Amino acid sequence: MSPAQHSAPSRAGFWRTYVFSTDHKVIGIQFLITSLVMLLFGGLLAALMRWQLGWPGHPLPFMEQIAPNGMPGGVMVPEYYNMLFTMHGSIMIFFGIIPILVGAFGNYLIPLKIGAPDMAFPRLNMASYWLMPPAIVIMLAGFFVEGGAASAGWTSYTPLSATLGAGQTCWIVSVIFVGTSSIIGAINYIATIINLRAKGLTFFRLPMSIWALFITAIMSLLATPVLASAVIMLLLDRGLGTSFFLPAGMVVDGVPWTGHSGGQVLLWQHLFWFYSHPAVYIMILPAMGFVSDILANFSRKPLFGYHSMVYAISGIAVLGFLVWAHHMFVSGMNPALGTSFMAATMVIAVPTGVKMFNWLATLWRGSIRLTTPMFHACAFLSLFLVGGLTGIFAASMPVDIYLHDTYFIVAHLHYVLLGGSLFGAFAGITYWFPKMFGRMMNERLGLAHGALSFLFFNAVMFPMFILGIGGMPRRIYDWSQYAHLAHFGPLNRMMSVSAFCLVVTQFIFMVNFFWSLFKGKRAPENPWEATTLEWATSSPPPHGNFATPPTVFHGPYEYSVPGRATDWVAQNAA
Amino acid sequence: MTRISVRHFFPHKKCLTLLLLLLAAEPAWAFGSGGARFWFPEAVSSYGAQVDRLFVIVLAVTGAIFFLVEGALLWFLIRYRRRDGVAAAYVHGNVRAEIIWTVIPAAIVLYLALASQRVWAYIQGPPPPHQLELEIKAEQFAWNIRYPGPDGRLHTTDDVETINQLHLPVGQVVLINLSSKDVIHSLFLPQFRLKRDAVPGMTGRMWVQATNTGNFEIVCAELCGLGHYRMRGFVVIETPDAFQAWLKQVQQEQSA
Numbered sequence: 162m163s164p165a166q167h168s169a170p171s172r173a174g175f176w177r178t179y180v181f182s183t184d185h186k187v188i189g190i191q192f193l194i195t196s197l198v199m200l201l202f203g204g205l206l207a208a209l210m211r212w213q214l215g216w217p218g219h220p221l222p223f224m225e226q227i228a229p230n231g232m233p234g235g236v237m238v239p240e241y242y243n244m245l246f247t248m249h250g251s252i253m254i255f256f257g258i259i260p261i262l263v264g265a266f267g268n269y270l271i272p273l274k275i276g277a278p279d280m281a282f283p284r285l286n287m288a289s290y291w292l293m294p295p296a297i298v299i300m301l302a303g304f305f306v307e308g309g310a311a312s313a314g315w316t317s318y319t320p321l322s323a324t325l326g327a328g329q330t331c332w333i334v335s336v337i338f339v340g341t342s343s344i345i346g347a348i349n350y351i352a353t354i355i356n357l358r359a360k361g362l363t364f365f366r367l368p369m370s371i372w373a374l375f376i377t378a379i380m381s382l383l384a385t386p387v388l389a390s391a392v393i394m395l396l397l398d399r400g401l402g403t404s405f406f407l408p409a410g411m412v413v414d415g416v417p418w419t420g421h422s423g424g425q426v427l428l429w430q431h432l433f434w435f436y437s438h439p440a441v442y443i444m445i446l447p448a449m450g451f452v453s454d455i456l457a458n459f460s461r462k463p464l465f466g467y468h469s470m471v472y473a474i475s476g477i478a479v480l481g482f483l484v485w486a487h488h489m490f491v492s493g494m495n496p497a498l499g500t501s502f503m504a505a506t507m508v509i510a511v512p513t514g515v516k517m518f519n520w521l522a523t524l525w526r527g528s529i530r531l532t533t534p535m536f537h538a539c540a541f542l543s544l545f546l547v548g549g550l551t552g553i554f555a556a557s558m559p560v561d562i563y564l565h566d567t568y569f570i571v572a573h574l575h576y577v578l579l580g581g582s583l584f585g586a587f588a589g590i591t592y593w594f595p596k597m598f599g600r601m602m603n604e605r606l607g608l609a610h611g612a613l614s615f616l617f618f619n620a621v622m623f624p625m626f627i628l629g630i631g632g633m634p635r636r637i638y639d640w641s642q643y644a645h646l647a648h649f650g651p652l653n654r655m656m657s658v659s660a661f662c663l664v665v666t667q668f669i670f671m672v673n674f675f676w677s678l679f680k681g682k683r684a685p686e687n688p689w690e691a692t693t694l695e696w697a698t699s700s701p702p703p704h705g706n707f708a709t710p711p712t713v714f715h716g717p718y719e720y721s722v723p724g725r726a727t728d729w730v731a732q733n734a735a
Numbered sequence: 736m737t738r739i740s741v742r743h744f745f746p747h748k749k750c751l752t753l754l755l756l757l758l759a760a761e762p763a764w765a766f767g768s769g770g771a772r773f774w775f776p777e778a779v780s781s782y783g784a785q786v787d788r789l790f791v792i793v794l795a796v797t798g799a800i801f802f803l804v805e806g807a808l809l810w811f812l813i814r815y816r817r818r819d820g821v822a823a824a825y826v827h828g829n830v831r832a833e834i835i836w837t838v839i840p841a842a843i844v845l846y847l848a849l850a851s852q853r854v855w856a857y858i859q860g861p862p863p864p865h866q867l868e869l870e871i872k873a874e875q876f877a878w879n880i881r882y883p884g885p886d887g888r889l890h891t892t893d894d895v896e897t898i899n900q901l902h903l904p905v906g907q908v909v910l911i912n913l914s915s916k917d918v919i920h921s922l923f924l925p926q927f928r929l930k931r932d933a934v935p936g937m938t939g940r941m942w943v944q945a946t947n948t949g950n951f952e953i954v955c956a957e958l959c960g961l962g963h964y965r966m967r968g969f970v971v972i973e974t975p976d977a978f979q980a981w982l983k984q985v986q987q988e989q990s991a
Contacts, residue, residue, distance in 0.1 A: 240961040321918040408936025413917040466828040491930045493939040496859035507844040518836040524811040526824035550797040559786045559854040563928045566956040632925035634956045638964035645776045721823040
């Protein structure tokens with residue numbers, strides 16, 4: 162179906178309009194709701210882990226009803242703890258962050274921001290969403306199979322992942338579904354951005370959010386097939402007796418594994434991180450794009466250094482493919498490889514720094530409105546900075562020898578993925594909510610949610626740097642037995658309390674979301690007085706998006722142009 | 736634009752102040768009541784001090800950037816907040832600024848890369864002449880440690896084997912051959928600033944030289960299954976004489 166045919170007024174029934182819809186806006190909102198639910202679920206799993214870390218071995222009586230095998234008598238068993246962090250990581254990454262940034266905003270924003278009636282392949286788009294619910298069901302089904310859910314960490318390192326039961330198979334099958342969804346989504350984004358841009362919308366007039374989603378899609382298309390093949394190889398090793406990752410001579414639990422020979426254990430890590438390090442950028446570049454749009458708007462200033470921002474994300478994307486083995490400094494690979502991967506990792510700090518300085522320069526001499534989206538965008542700058550800078554510690558190999566697999570890394574990755582990606586996502590939700598649902602969100606609740614999340618996030622995550630420096634390993638069910646960690650009890654309890662507060666704070670967002678959905682002030686076409694094309698149609702936009710196809714005459718950030726009556730010039734203004 | 740600007744960032748400033756004080760008090764209490772140390776555990780290996788010094792260099796550089804950027808962010812948010820009658824500047828960028836903030840960070844990371852490589856080459860490069868070679872084979876969930884017996888050679892009939900008991904003579908360079916029977920484990924000796932994965936199908940070689948005597952622990956740092964958290968070993972660094980005496984005693988127990 163071509164977009165032109167597709168844009169005809171829809172007379173489809175309920176199912177084709179709201180459930181099996183090919184409208185990119187409906188699909189975007191489906192991704193949004195699904196990923197918000199999964200983020201909440203993943204957060205609850207984290208809270209359960211924080212209970213065990215704060216009060217190791219103390220019972221949580223009501224959990225016996227929910228997880229009789231994992232928490233008999235309310236006391237967590239070690240296997241269950243391993244399942245919790247495995248599922249927390251997998252859910253947050255595959256069902257939370259990637260779908261909210263790429264699935265929800267990619268689908269919703271790309272056609273609107275480039276002035277197109279829909280995606281290039283609307284049915285493929287629908288398929289990319291409908292691969293997600295089975296993926297989620299299969300992943301979660303792991304909790305109900307013999308032996309419980311996958312428990313080899315979200316990284317599923319071999320050979321451990323080859324020794325585990327049916328839950329690991331669920332994990333593999335689920336990842337194949339998610340990967341397929343990502344790949345077909347990426348093809349669609351690339352085709353749409355290349356082919357369906359409005360007249361006059363050259364590449365260097367694209368908003369940064371579209372640039373970011375475009376480059377993300379290219380990375381996703383190149384990296385995800387590697388993950389998909391790796392998990393299929395793992396499936397074959399487990400089920401059909403191949404030996405991609407299994408060497409000869411393994412003796413597991415006293416039983417010799419005679420059927421395998423010649424496999425390379427580290428091959429899994431190379432393949433996995435060849436996907437998963439670019440995936441880190443897949444999870445942060447879109448947030449960087451949204452934040453760029455939002456900072457420019459609420460500073461009422463053109464984005465500082467637009468061209469170098471585009472070159473910087475392109476540079477990050479290229480370098481992002483050359484740094485994967487910095488996850489493997491202590492894996493036993495050749496130390497000379499360590500040097501080259503350290504060098505590439507250090508270099509990636511340069512384009513990242515360029516972005517940070519350009520964002521700051523965008524604020525400089527602006528006329529700043531600290532609205533809810535702007536608050537979240539500034540929180541993104543402040544927290545992503547910590548995530549980025551602490552990456553330099555991990556890039557320095559000798560320091561990483563010590564910090565690898567400690568809580569320092571847990572803190573670092575949460576500053577990037579929660580402080581960065583998710584604060585960016587919440588900036589995006591609060592910014593585009595009026596466009597999506599035709600209602601304004603409540604500012605007071607929005608700021609309260611943002612400020613409290615910021616505080617509690619730091620209170621739970623910053624002390625993790627201290628734990629890591631103190632030598633506390635990650636993925637550890639009971640840290641209290643180690644002499645060098647014995648003094649960390651009070652700190653761990655404080656972090657757990659903050660984590661519970663962080664979860665509770667999210668209910669402010671939920672109240673705001675649903676209250677605004679039904680009772681919020683009606684949103685005009687362009688409530689933020691923004692320049693880009695999505696604001697040049699009604700809120701929410703009709704099926705087909707634009708009454709007449711827009712023509713673009715200006716760059717994306719023409720704010721405060723001297724001599725104009727308003728302080729903004731729409732991209733399609735004559 | 737006024738209809739969306741936020742006039743009162745927080746309606747109840749007193750509540751916010753109270754909340755901030757509470758939040759600040761909580762970690763302060765946590766730090767104080769634990770009698771806690773918030774730095775590395777003591778360093779007892781020849782390269783421990785070098786690793787710590789490198790960490791401090793990175794901390795100083797990133798710390799300075801952190802305060803600079805966060806300070807600028809806060810300052811801009813306050814200084815350039817919306818004011819009636821004051822328009823934002825219409826500026827698209829500045830090539831000189833772009834060059835400055837590309838070149839300076841590049842120089843900084845180049846320096847950090849060279850500093851890192853120097854320490855890396857010392858730790859991972861050819862080991863100094865060693866006085867003792869031993870073997871550690873990890874399995875779920877124990878460390879099997881093998882020492883050479885009186886003949887001074889590994890894999891002969893007089894080898895001495897222990898489980899989870901790693902004794903090292905202070906001051907001597909010790910070569911460790913690390914491998915695994917089943918899944919990946921990771922030998923983490925926090926006080927030595929040493930960590931290395933034990934990978935099935937591969938043998939990792941590393942060296943240590945203890946600088947102080949004392950009792951420490953081995954941590955498994957790579958998830959290895961349900962007993963991962965209790966895969967703990969014990970390290971005793973003692974004088975070479977005490978080490979030899981201990982080795983002889985274990986050997987007699989084993990042959991008895």
